[in-house]
Amino acid sequence: MENGLNRRRSAWVVGVGVGSTVLLGLAAWTQAEATESALSVDPPSSVRARGLPVPTGDGDFEQKGTQPNTVTDPVFTFTNCVSCHGVFDAQTALLPGRWLGSTHSHAARDPIFLAAVTIAEQDAPGAGQLCFRCHAPRAWLEGRVTTPSDTNGADFFASDWNEGVGCHFCHRTVDPVYQPGVSPPDDQAILDALAMAPGGSLVPTSPGNAQYVVDPLDIRRGPRAYAAPSPPHAWRDSAFHRDAAMCGQCHDVSIPTLMRQPDGSYLPVVDNLPHPTGDKFDMFPEQRTYSEWANSEYASTGVDLGGRFGGNLSVVRKCQDCHMPDVTAEGCSIGNFGTLTDRAYHSFQGANLHLIELLLELYQSPVGAIPALDFEQTIALMDAVPDVEYMLSNATDVELTQFGGELKVRVTNYCGHKLLTAYPEGRRIWVNVQFLDSGGGLIEERGAYDFVNADLTEDTKVYHAEHGIDSVMSGATGLPVGPSFHLALNNKIYFDNRIPPMGFTNAGFEAVQAEPVGYTYADGQHWDDTRFCIPQGTADVRVRLYYQTTSKEYIEFLRDANVTDSRGLDLYNAWDAVGRATPFAMDDVSSAINAFVPGDTTGEGTVDLSDLSVVLFNFGTVTSAGAVVGDVNCDGIVDLADLTVVLFNFGQSV
Ligand code: HEC
Ligand code: HEC
Numbered sequence: 001m002e003n004g005l006n007r008r009r010s011a012w013v014v015g016v017g018v019g020s021t022v023l024l025g026l027a028a029w030t031q032a033e034a035t036e037s038a039l040s041v042d043p044p045s046s047v048r049a050r051g052l053p054v055p056t057g058d059g060d061f062e063q064k065g066t067q068p069n070t071v072t073d074p075v076f077t078f079t080n081c082v083s084c085h086g087v088f089d090a091q092t093a094l095l096p097g098r099w100l101g102s103t104h105s106h107a108a109r110d111p112i113f114l115a116a117v118t119i120a121e122q123d124a125p126g127a128g129q130l131c132f133r134c135h136a137p138r139a140w141l142e143g144r145v146t147t148p149s150d151t152n153g154a155d156f157f158a159s160d161w162n163e164g165v166g167c168h169f170c171h172r173t174v175d176p177v178y179q180p181g182v183s184p185p186d187d188q189a190i191l192d193a194l195a196m197a198p199g200g201s202l203v204p205t206s207p208g209n210a211q212y213v214v215d216p217l218d219i220r221r222g223p224r225a226y227a228a229p230s231p232p233h234a235w236r237d238s239a240f241h242r243d244a245a246m247c248g249q250c251h252d253v254s255i256p257t258l259m260r261q262p263d264g265s266y267l268p269v270v271d272n273l274p275h276p277t278g279d280k281f282d283m284f285p286e287q288r289t290y291s292e293w294a295n296s297e298y299a300s301t302g303v304d305l306g307g308r309f310g311g312n313l314s315v316v317r318k319c320q321d322c323h324m325p326d327v328t329a330e331g332c333s334i335g336n337f338g339t340l341t342d343r344a345y346h347s348f349q350g351a352n353l354h355l356i357e358l359l360l361e362l363y364q365s366p367v368g369a370i371p372a373l374d375f376e377q378t379i380a381l382m383d384a385v386p387d388v389e390y391m392l393s394n395a396t397d398v399e400l401t402q403f404g405g406e407l408k409v410r411v412t413n414y415c416g417h418k419l420l421t422a423y424p425e426g427r428r429i430w431v432n433v434q435f436l437d438s439g440g441g442l443i444e445e446r447g448a449y450d451f452v453n454a455d456l457t458e459d460t461k462v463y464h465a466e467h468g469i470d471s472v473m474s475g476a477t478g479l480p481v482g483p484s485f486h487l488a489l490n491n492k493i494y495f496d497n498r499i500p501p502m503g504f505t506n507a508g509f510e511a512v513q514a515e516p517v518g519y520t521y522a523d524g525q526h527w528d529d530t531r532f533c534i535p536q537g538t539a540d541v542r543v544r545l546y547y548q549t550t551s552k553e554y555i556e557f558l559r560d561a562n563v564t565d566s567r568g569l570d571l572y573n574a575w576d577a578v579g580r581a582t583p584f585a586m587d588d589v590s591s592a593i594n595a596f597v598p599g600d601t602t603g604e605g606t607v608d609l610s611d612l613s614v615v616l617f618n619f620g621t622v623t624s625a626g627a628v629v630g631d632v633n634c635d636g637i638v639d640l641a642d643l644t645v646v647l648f649n650f651g652q653s654v
């Protein structure tokens with residue numbers, strides 16, 4: 001094992017490129033690049049560029065928190081908990097039965113994850129250390145993510161594959177901020193030991209990047225204090241487990257090989273040492289779910305969503321409230337701990353329907369060292385489907401309003417973070433609109449999706465984020481400038497129009513590197529409008545908001561960029577076999593369309609001066625997707641042609 005921040009070396013010499021041996025660091029990296037281009041070897045390809053891999057090492061990905069092989073008591077598997085905590089009883093939702101069907105449980109064997117780790121390791125050796133830290137914390141803590149960072153989990157136990165983020169791991173995490181009188185007293189000594197690590201303090205300074213602190217002893221922390229009877233194992237009342245920061249440990253992801261510059265760009269720092277400041281806000285923001293939440297109204301005051309989420313709870317605040325809703329249930333099946341109305345339903349469901357299909361398809365039998373799904377896991381995954389569909393169906397509302405010849409589609413976000421948060425690669429939500437004639441025949445469709453080929457016609461609003469490569473990174477790697485799926489290398493956010501949560505402020509989101517990019521939202525705006533031109537003859541309109549976990553482009557990338565193993569191809573085949581990540585309709589609303597006169601942009605029934613001023617006011621505006629106010633002929637620009645339509649129909653009424 002070569003993990004641990006204590007390890008330091010003075011000079012780093014590593015071969016890069018064609019027979020050249022250079023010192024690492026940005027200067028050297030760029031220099032290696034220059035030498036290599038001068039030699040002009042093979043032409044760069046978009047997936048296997050000449051500067052790859054970049055000269056990173058495990059040290060570049062080290063983080064604070066508990067280090068491998070420092071935990072005294074083993075981390076138990078869930079089989080040690082189920083006799084009392086009813087894990088198998090997925091049918092009756094006996095606590096915490098649903099965990100077995102969650103993405104936490106399958107975070108290590110997740111085939112999209114594994115295919116992406118292979119690419120990350122191809123691009124930036126050592127990145128796997130960071131990946132498995134979140135996706136397989138037990139294996140990582142116990143030193144089975146070996147160095148050089150392996151991408152195949154050669155040393156994994158079968159149980160490491162079976163339980164990515166498991167019971168005992170979560171219930172041994174310690175609040176890294178000691179709160180006298182609140183934190184369990186033993187936390188102090190655990191944190192002191194980390195603070196005095198020989199290479200400098202290992203106490204995490206902000207939640208993220210799996211910088212978890214784990215109790216070296218088997219003392220289970222949870223949300224309650226017990227008098228008598230009390231659990232038959234050591235326990236501590238832990239406020240941390242009732243706090244979103246517990247989830248924040250893994251739900252803010254930052255790339256530690258990149259250093260934020262004063263101009264807002266990110267430059268590589270590659271020296272086989274941890275990030276210079278260790279502050280996540282100085283790293284490149286891959287996921288900001290926790291920070292988005294922390295800057296929302298859910299975190300500040302809580303929101304009464306009228307029972308949409310939270311189970312028995314009316315006002316929802318933290319991640320747990322929506323993703324582990326309060327249910328009425330008994331405690332441990334041994335002893336009488338009473339029925340409570342705020343037991344945490346361990347479903348952890350979000351949006352990933354496709355992962356369930358993939359797991360059921362791929363793991364009917366073992367895949368290499370990864371065990372097949374057993375009967376209980378299979379049932380639990382199938383039972384998870386309605387839970388995920390519940391989350392997706394309640395995440396948004398879609399409202400339709402007609403203004404003369406225009407249709408406004410408003411999507412309102414009711415999540416505790418952006419609508420579409422977290423993992424950016426390939427995830428998308430789009431507005432599909434069908435204009436129908438009086439016989440129900442299709443006149444025109446926007447955002448049409450081909451369910452066989454998995455192709456989306458992008459003539460509509462697509463909510464998504466695009467991360468990619470800037471010119472510096474391009475120079476260093478040979479990859480083209482622009483959006484890319486190279487997660488470990490991406491150092492620029494090209495686009496992000498994902499809808500903010502309630503309580504959004506531009507300043508708050510900028511401070512946590514989560515501001516909209518290439519798109520604007522006003523402070524407080526947790527909805528987005530798209531306007532579409534209504535074709536003549538439309539009697540009805542049907543609008544669906546589709547969610548798709550992963551796009552065809554991303555799956556093809558994971559297959560084509562892979563030069564190491566068969567994970568990309570296996571994933572592609574499974575994706576193909578299960579219907580290519582069939583999109584799910586989060587909303588499906590229809591409305592009759594009132595007759596309108598072309599040119600009546602205000603929708604009050606007559607073409608008059610108010611319409612003229614709308615066109616003049618918006619004159620010159622160009623649309624990207626959907627229509628823009630005043631674009632009465634729907635050609636994408638407000639110009640003379642629109643003025644002509646208004647003047648031609650001036651004075652006409654329906
Ligand atoms: C700090 C924790 C953390 C680290 C480190 C991390 N991930 Fe993840 N990863 C997550 C979370 C949380 C999600 C789920 C987000 C979501 O559902 O949108 C996720 C989701 C993913 C997914 C999507 C899986 C799917 O089924 O759609 C892939 C792929 C992935 N991660 C790859 C990686 C790779 C590769 C690395 C290492 C370079 C990595 N992750 C490191 C936390 C982490
Ligand atoms: C991702 C972390 C995580 C995982 C994995 C996890 N838990 Fe929990 N668990 C929590 C949190 C957080 C709470 C407290 C939630 C709250 O009170 O809002 C909790 C609550 C509990 C409670 C107390 C229930 C109550 O309300 O009295 C028990 C018991 C428990 N978990 C057992 C388990 C078992 C057994 C597993 C594995 C099958 C498991 N947990 C998996 C995070 C986790």
Ligand code: HEC
Pocket residue numbers: 076077078080081082083084085167168171220221222223224225226230231232233235236237238330331332333334335337
């Ligand atoms: C022999 C029975 C038994 C086993 C096995 C068992 N527990 Fe418990 N546990 C209990 C009882 C009883 C309670 C208290 C009643 C309740 O909350 O259900 C409890 C409570 C807890 C709590 C809540 C603590 C708090 O302060 O809020 C957590 C967390 C927990 N157990 C985790 C685990 C984990 C993780 C495992 C497996 C590694 C496990 N338990 C195995 C019986 C057991």
Ligand code: HEC
Pocket residue numbers: 103104106107108110113133134135137165170210246247248249250251319320323324348349350351352353355
């Ligand atoms: C040890 C790191 C870790 C901790 C702690 C953690 N998560 Fe996760 N979580 C993950 C990873 C990794 C994934 C993605 C797994 C995948 O898709 O491969 C994930 C996925 C999820 C999803 C995913 C959903 C989806 O369907 O796309 C939800 C919801 C979630 N976590 C909620 C929580 C909540 C709530 C907590 C706190 C109680 C929490 N997580 C704590 C690592 C963690």
Ligand code: HEC
Pocket residue numbers: 244247248251289290291293294298309316317318319320321322323349350351352391392394395414415416417418419420421422423427
């Ligand atoms: C008010 C309820 C609510 C709160 C609070 C909330 N979430 Fe969610 N979350 C949702 C809903 C609904 C979805 C599904 C829609 C979506 O994907 O955006 C979701 C999706 C997710 C996903 C899947 C991501 C994706 O879009 O692919 C992750 C991961 C997640 N949440 C983690 C968290 C974490 C971590 C917190 C706390 C920091 C949190 N959530 C707080 C409601 C909530």
